[in-house]
Amino acid sequence: MIEVHNLRKTFGNSKQLVTAVDDVSFSAPDGKITALLGPNGAGKSTTLRVLYTVIIPTQGRALIDGIDTALDPLGVRERLGALPHNAGIYERLSARENVRYFGRLNGLKGAELEDRIEALVQQLDMQKFIDRQAKGYSQGQKMKTALARALIHEPKNVVLDEPTNGLDVMATRALRDIINGLKDAGKCVLFSSHIMQEVASLCDDLVIIAGGQVRARGSADEIREQTGCDDLEDAFVAALGLTDDDDSLDVANQQVRTAQAPFPDDGATL
Numbered sequence: 553m554i555e556v557h558n559l560r561k562t563f564g565n566s567k568q569l570v571t572a573v574d575d576v577s578f579s580a581p582d583g584k585i586t587a588l589l590g591p592n593g594a595g596k597s598t599t600l601r602v603l604y605t606v607i608i609p610t611q612g613r614a615l616i617d618g619i620d621t622a623l624d625p626l627g628v629r630e631r632l633g634a635l636p637h638n639a640g641i642y643e644r645l646s647a648r649e650n651v652r653y654f655g656r657l658n659g660l661k662g663a664e665l666e667d668r669i670e671a672l673v674q675q676l677d678m679q680k681f682i683d684r685q686a687k688g689y690s691q692g693q694k695m696k697t698a699l700a701r702a703l704i705h706e707p708k709n710v711v712l713d714e715p716t717n718g719l720d721v722m723a724t725r726a727l728r729d730i731i732n733g734l735k736d737a738g739k740c741v742l743f744s745s746h747i748m749q750e751v752a753s754l755c756d757d758l759v760i761i762a763g764g765q766v767r768a769r770g771s772a773d774e775i776r777e778q779t780g781c782d783d784l785e786d787a788f789v790a791a792l793g794l795t796d797d798d799d800s801l802d803v804a805n806q807q808v809r810t811a812q813a814p815f816p817d818d819g820a821t822l
């Protein structure tokens with residue numbers, strides 16, 4: 553279970569202050585897939601970075617299974633698997649070594665660890681590169697390695713920052729199966745995206761953010777109802793402007809439309 557209460561995160565100093573997240577609250581329950589949806593610069597990655605204990609909030613708090621991310625980051629990491637925005641794997645190690653290292657950090661060892669790695673290699677179709685040095689990996693290979701690393705300790709909560717980034721059709725389908733499998737196992741899954749179609753078929757709940765603030769929350773149907781739009785993409789764009797209609801939001805809305813326009817309906821999306 554993930555809870556975010558009145559989260560605020562600013563960067564910089566008084567001369568140049570950036571408010572990345574501004575009083576964001578939502579929860580992501582166990583056994584459900586929750587999507588954090590918003591245009592570029594909305595504050596998605598910043599919110600997720602607080603959750604996986606890389607940064608400390610300026611105000612408010614985030615809880616993983618009731619544990620405060622700022623007060624007990626190690627306790628949180630035991631319960632959380634995270635896929636950061638930039639996969640950030642060790643390039644000198646192979647994928648297997650990367651995943652094994654994180655497994656060991658999380659207390660796994662011996663046959664249990666090796667069996668777990670093998671299961672992920674099969675699930676994510678990593679056989680061809682698993683024992684090659686990670687330097688030079690393609691985007692998708694890096695993403696799969698980072699995903700395997702996030703899931704190695706079978707965490708109860710999983711946070712994924714734009715997980716389809718760089719994945720091909722088959723890898724995206726595999727990822728969708730994995731995410732659904734996590735949900736069926738009763739885990740809490742939270743992932744970010746800026747593409748409405750990508751989340752619509754997969755997630756149970758949506759949290760739409762823009763300009764560091766929550767604009768709408770609920771199931772896809774509830775958001776359609778709240779905005780009065782039948783088409784989900786229109787509902788998304790309308791939700792972005794629900795509480796504000798200044799120029800910056802018009803830019804944000806434009807970014808969303810631009811991001812969505814060329815996206816093919818080819819099964820490659822989540």
Ligand SMILES: Nc1ncnc2c1ncn2[C@@H]1O[C@H](COP(=O)(O)OP(=O)(O)OP(=O)(O)O)[C@@H](O)[C@H]1O
Pocket residue numbers: 563564570571572573590591592593594595596597598599746
């Ligand atoms: N370390 C930082 N220092 C200064 N500003 C930052 C920092 N991290 C994020 N920001 C700013 O905070 C805002 C939100 O950024 P964030 O990365 O959370 O957005 P996002 O929703 O993940 O966007 P994208 O879809 O492009 O990944 C942006 O204006 C960004 O420039």
Ligand SMILES: [Mg+2]
Pocket residue numbers: 596597598637713
């Ligand atoms: Mg981001």
